[in-house]
Amino acid sequence: MDYKALYNEWINNPYFDEATKAELMAIADDEKEIEERFYMDLEFGTAGLRGVIGAGTNRMNIYTVRKATQGLANYIIKLGGQDKGVAIAYDSRRMSPEFADEAALCLAANGIKAYIFESLRPTPELSFAVRELSCIAGINITASHNPPEYNGYKVYWEDGAQITPPHDSGIMSEVKAVTDYATVKTMDKEAAKAAGLYEVIGAAIDDAYMAELKKQVRHQDSIDAVQKDLKIVYTPLHGTGNIPARRILRELGFENVYVVPEQELPDGEFPTVSYPNPEAEEAFELALKLAKEKDADLVLATDPDADRLGVYVKDAKTGEYITLTGNMSGCLLAEYEISQMKELNGGLPEDGALIKTIVTTNLADAIAKGYGIRLIEVLTGFKFIGQQILGFEQSGKGTYLFGFEESYGCLIGTHARDKDAIVATMALCEAAAYYKTQGKTLWDAMIDMYEKYGYYKDNVKSITLKGIEGLAKIQEILETLRSNTPTKIGAYDVLSARDYKLDTIKDMATGEVTPTGLPKSNVLYYDLNDDAWLCVRPSGTEPKVKFYYGVKGTSLEDANEKSEELGKQVLAMIDAML
Numbered sequence: 231m232d233y234k235a236l237y238n239e240w241i242n243n244p245y246f247d248e249a250t251k252a253e254l255m256a257i258a259d260d261e262k263e264i265e266e267r268f269y270m271d272l273e274f275g276t277a278g279l280r281g282v283i284g285a286g287t288n289r290m291n292i293y294t295v296r297k298a299t300q301g302l303a304n305y306i307i308k309l310g311g312q313d314k315g316v317a318i319a320y321d322s323r324r325m326s327p328e329f330a331d332e333a334a335l336c337l338a339a340n341g342i343k344a345y346i347f348e349s350l351r352p353t354p355e356l357s358f359a360v361r362e363l364s365c366i367a368g369i370n371i372t373a374s375h376n377p378p379e380y381n382g383y384k385v386y387w388e389d390g391a392q393i394t395p396p397h398d399s400g401i402m403s404e405v406k407a408v409t410d411y412a413t414v415k416t417m418d419k420e421a422a423k424a425a426g427l428y429e430v431i432g433a434a435i436d437d438a439y440m441a442e443l444k445k446q447v448r449h450q451d452s453i454d455a456v457q458k459d460l461k462i463v464y465t466p467l468h469g470t471g472n473i474p475a476r477r478i479l480r481e482l483g484f485e486n487v488y489v490v491p492e493q494e495l496p497d498g499e500f501p502t503v504s505y506p507n508p509e510a511e512e513a514f515e516l517a518l519k520l521a522k523e524k525d526a527d528l529v530l531a532t533d534p535d536a537d538r539l540g541v542y543v544k545d546a547k548t549g550e551y552i553t554l555t556g557n558m559s560g561c562l563l564a565e566y567e568i569s570q571m572k573e574l575n576g577g578l579p580e581d582g583a584l585i586k587t588i589v590t591t592n593l594a595d596a597i598a599k600g601y602g603i604r605l606i607e608v609l610t611g612f613k614f615i616g617q618q619i620l621g622f623e624q625s626g627k628g629t630y631l632f633g634f635e636e637s638y639g640c641l642i643g644t645h646a647r648d649k650d651a652i653v654a655t656m657a658l659c660e661a662a663a664y665y666k667t668q669g670k671t672l673w674d675a676m677i678d679m680y681e682k683y684g685y686y687k688d689n690v691k692s693i694t695l696k697g698i699e700g701l702a703k704i705q706e707i708l709e710t711l712r713s714n715t716p717t718k719i720g721a722y723d724v725l726s727a728r729d730y731k732l733d734t735i736k737d738m739a740t741g742e743v744t745p746t747g748l749p750k751s752n753v754l755y756y757d758l759n760d761d762a763w764l765c766v767r768p769s770g771t772e773p774k775v776k777f778y779y780g781v782k783g784t785s786l787e788d789a790n791e792k793s794e795e796l797g798k799q800v801l802a803m804i805d806a807m808l
Contacts, residue, residue: 233268236287240268245412246285246293253285266697274298274405276398277611277770280373280382283325290325290381292332293411295371298383299333300414301405302367303340305397308404311366314388315343317431319356320371321470321535322496323381326350329371331419333383338427339415348432350496352470352536354641354650357390358439359431361647364388372535375507376772378500391616391647395749436474442645443478443653448570450482452664457483460663461526464655465490465517467506468497469534474652484659488524490516500534508533508540508638509556518542518551528662528672530655537612537649538638541658543672552673557591557688557780560634562672563654564597565679566661567632567642578603578631583622585615585633588730588748588755589765589778593679593686594634600683603631609730609751610767612639616647636688636778680786684761687789688780691800693808696773704768704775707807711754711766720799722758729754762796777804 231239240246241254257263267286272279272294279298281290306312316337320326327350334344345363347356353370360368368386376382385393385401393401408414422428447453462479464487466472472494479487492502493516500506503513508531521529521542529542529551541554554562564584572578582603586594587610598605608614615633622628634640639649642657658672665675680686695703715727717738728735728746730753735744753767761782768775777800783789 233265236268237264240285250285250291269698274301274402275770277392278383278385280376280380282379283381292328295329295332295383296336296414296416297408297411298405299336300408302385302401303337303342305401305404306342306366307340312342314364314366315345317356317359317363317365317368318344318346319351319359320347322350322468322498323373323534324378324498325381326371326498329381329383332416333369334428335416335419335422336414338422338425339417341427343427343429345429345431348430350470352474352652354537354646354648354652355435355439355474357386357646357648358442359435360386360388361390362435362438370535374535375533375538377505378498389616389620389647391620392613394613394617440478440481442643443656446643446653446657447482447660448574449660449664452667453483453660456663456666457485460484460659460666461486461488461524462659463488463490463517463521463524463526463529465493465531466536467493467503467508467513467531467534468495468500469506469532469536470496471532471536471651474536475532475655478652478656479659482656488520488526490520492516506534508538513540514542521551527666528658530658532651532655536651539651539654540638545673546671554676555688556636556638557593558676559638559658560640561591561593561597561679562676563640563642563657563661564594564632564634566664567657568597568601571631572601579629581627582629582631584631585618587611587614587635588753589767590634590636591686591688591780592761592763592782593683596683609748610635610753611770612649615641619644619647685783685785685789686780687783687793689793689797690776690778691797691804692769692774692776693804694772694774700773707775708752708754708766708768710807716756719756719758719764719803720796722760722762722796724756725759726757727754764800
């Protein structure tokens with residue numbers, strides 16, 4: 231059925247509600263908009279759904295959510311896991327509670343119990359709840375840091391991580407097999423409750439989650455020593471982090487936590503920011519203003535589903551607040567956590583591992599080497615870090631010490647299997663307290679780390695290419711690079727070229743080709759001389775193609791200059807392909 235026929239089907243089929251039909255009738259004269267909404271089904275990818283809210287097969291709405299859930303239910307039943315139940319959480323976005331309910335009632339209609347949170351919760355708590363309740367799967371309704379017109383649907387498996395092979399492809403196949411929306415099951419909420427298939431959860435899971443976070447504290451003594459002096463500014467950016475982040479800091483004893491009032495309460499319109507992403511400078515505008523008023527030591531922001539943490543730290547020498555990228559804050563926490571494990575435990579496990587993604591800084595490699603622990607590299611996506619933890623548990627070989635990715639996400643401990651900005655907030659404040667007892671700031675600790683391992687600088691350039699034409703252009707860029715491997719990028723020589731789609735690593739000097747050893751993914755990576763690198767990949771959550779790159783310098787200034795120059799060359803490369 232072509233897009234116009236699908237459009238007419240939605241308008242005329244009594245299955246679809248009147249509000250949906252009215253929304254579609256309003257675009258009757260906009261052929262381009264009709265095509266955008268119906269030219270494809272909203273793709274259920276390896277992480278689930280993510281798209282613009284609205285009526286249509288290529289939009290997030292109650293019907294696409296039901297369809298995805300029916301596919302998930304069919305897969306669970308095929309595996310015989312229907313008796314274990316599914317945990318469901320949601321964030322502050324528009325339609326999040328409604329989509330969560332639709333998912334729960336579809337599961338219930340299929341005889342699968344839904345454990346649904348009473349109100350919004352962070353992504354990591356959903357990951358924790360799946361394990362705590364021994365569920366077969368989890369669903370989180372969130373579009374993370376996307377603009378307000380988006381929402382999404384993430385699926386987790388029983389280990390608490392987002393779905394990985396073979397479950398991802400298995401679920402995708404089942405969702406694709408649901409071709410008639412009218413065949414999707416649902417039921418009345420009161421009937422679902424009466425049948426014991428719809429259970430509201432909340433405080434008990436919150437308390438258990440908090441207890442797990444507290445187990446990761448290394449230096450309560452440092453917190454006790456400076457709890458009256460350390461000043462922290464925090465913003466949840468209108469999302470889910472407000473209550474849990476403040477609770478854990480309060481219960482640990484931090485007395486001076488100032489929350490940005492304009493961004494404190496949940497609001498799916500994100501009225502104070504155009505892009506609720508702690509990677510964006512504008513997200514910190516109000517927090518930095520408050521930080522200057524309070525003379526704060528550090529400034530923290532969690533994204534709407536509280537799996538990513540953005541950080542500014544104060545340089546005591548200049549009084550300025552310096553932003554830490556996800557690579558910087560991740561390495562700062564890795565160095566703190568691993569050094570304290572070593573000190574407090576009299577050494578590190580022989581099979582200890584630091585895990586990072588392929589687009590994450592080479593500084594992580596240097597930290598792992600410095601501590602004599604294993605460095606494991608995985609594809610982009612925190613679920614692959616979760617997959618490694620599961621592998622350690624199943625094989626009895628390997629001890630997880632720390633894992634992070636450049637996109638502002640890390641996990642301390644194994645209570646969850648996704649990025650956890652709540653535990654990261656706790657740990658960073660603890661680290662700030664620890665270093666303060668030594669007369670240092672977090673920025674001082676960052677400089678100490680650079681002096682120890684080298685001045686690594688990493689960045690990313692991205693271009694947004696929306697719609698049907700944009701999707702085609704993104705693929706064209708990747709294929710152009712794939713068929714014409716560069717030998718030089720700026721001033722750097724390409725030493726080896728990795729193609730994760732073809733599972734090849736080509737040594738540019740000898741021509742020797744070896745496998746990457748990782749699952750296939752449409753990603754290209756170039757190892758450059760002088761510990762520099764460049765990686766090209768399409769975003770998994772937004773209509774973007776991203777160019778990640780990193781350099782190593784002899785000082786902050788040298789690293790900044792090298793990074794700026796390589797960035798110019800990357801932009802020139804992009805322009806040449808557009």
